[in-house]
Amino acid sequence: MAIKLLALDMDGTLFTKDKKVTSENRKALKAAEERGVHVVITTGRPLIAIKHVLEDLDLYNEEHYSITFNGGLVQRNNGDILDKNVMTREELRTIYDIIEPLALPMDVLSEGIVYSLPSRGNRSLYHQANPMLDFVQVPTFEEIPEDIVYNKVVVVIDEDFLDQQITKLPSELYDQFEVFKSREIILEMMPKGVHKAFGLDLLIKHLGIKQEEVMAMGDEENDLSMLEWAGWGVAMANGVAIAKEKANAVTTRTNDESGVAEAVQKYILSQD
Secondary structure (H helix, E strand, O other), X not given: OOOOEEEEOHHHHHOOOOOOOOHHHHHHHHHHHHOOOXXXXXXXXXXXXXXXXXXXXXXXXXXXXEEEHHHOEEEEOOXXXXXXXXXXXXXXXXXXXXXXHHOOOEEEEEOOEEEEEOEOOEOOOXXXXXXXXXXXXXXXXXXOOOOOOEOEEEEEOOHHHHHHHHOOOOHHHHHHEEEEEEEOOEEEEEEOOOOHHHHHHHHHHHHOOOHHHEEEEEOOHHHHHHHHHOOEEEEOOOOOHHHHHHOOEEOOOOHHHOHHHHHHHHHHHOOO
16 A cells, blocks of 8 residues: 555654765655655654754644654644643653652653752753753752643753663652653653654544554654554664664665665655
């Protein structure tokens, strides 16, 4: 069956290590679009943080779509929201009470604003990982505003310390939330059941596309849901082991070698 929608992760997939889109990837995506394929960025970031990428790929308009906040928002690229799933303040408190004793700083994302809460001398590194967002430092949990949307929670800290502390997280956290690493230094927490596949499933209903007509590409743990859900899941050569295990196929080229273009050529442009 022909692919009608291409779901693309950014870091480690579409992006090179220096956060660029190669000319080969750009040409392949344009060719896919010319064949009527929807090119959909699926990311943990808010729309404002990917605006420059969408503009670069000529996708920043109402005719194109993105899955942001790991499936929490399904939206047109002009900002119109089609579906929204957010967290409650009670859920924030539950997360805080679990991670704070582990000296893990907490970042709460509310659209394009990040409320950063330190923990036991440890401060978040999120401003380094995603500098395009606006950061507000809050010394205590109570100072996180109450009248705002809570899209997700992230912990961003040194990789070795993060991996060490992840082993100490209780099962109740995993029972109540979607918990996964999206990069070496980033642990993310979403409402239970909200992930990239969840957002894509909502989007295809708006577009009248079948699940088997979706190809998804990714490299990390937060891509697993869509790699398994899509009709054709493609993991990057540089992806984590479990992504390669769950995908239908693995590129021979890495993100720095235009692995996206390789897959688009093989599974979209070469098909009748």
